[in-house]
Amino acid sequence: MKLKKFLHIIENSPVYPVIYDSNRTVLSLPPIVNGAHSAITLATRNVFIECTATDLTKAKIVWSTMVTMFSEYCENKFEVEPVEVVNHDGSKTV
Numbered sequence: 208m209k210l211k212k213f214l215h216i217i218e219n220s221p222v223y224p225v226i227y228d229s230n231r232t233v234l235s236l237p238p239i240v241n242g243a244h245s246a247i248t249l250a251t252r253n254v255f256i257e258c259t260a261t262d263l264t265k266a267k268i269v270w271s272t273m274v275t276m277f278s279e280y281c282e283n284k285f286e287v288e289p290v291e292v293v294n295h296d297g298s299k300t301v
Contacts, residue, residue: 222295224259255290 217223226235237259247254256273260266278285292300 226255226257 224235224237225233226237228234234255235257237257254277256270256277258266258270258273260269274287275285278287281287289301294300
């Protein structure tokens with residue numbers, strides 16, 4: 208029932224974002240749900256930061272801010288790793 212109020216966001220979409228780990232475990236179905244499987248705890252050492260939006264420019268601003276703020280707490284301060292994203296049309300972005 209908690210998810211019902213968000214389902215309209217992807218209801219009529221032919222595609223929707225989903226984030227899997229290397230074992231194809233669903234980590235997130237943004238903007239609908241983030242899984243408990245990937246929740247951050249005090250023992251967390253690796254963080255994947257994802258930002259979903261309908262406006263790419265605003266998403267890049269939010270994402271860049273989040274990455275910068277999180278990376279301050281990395282073992283090697285401000286160290287981040289790129290991720291390859293496969294888009295719905297098969298194109299790829301880093």
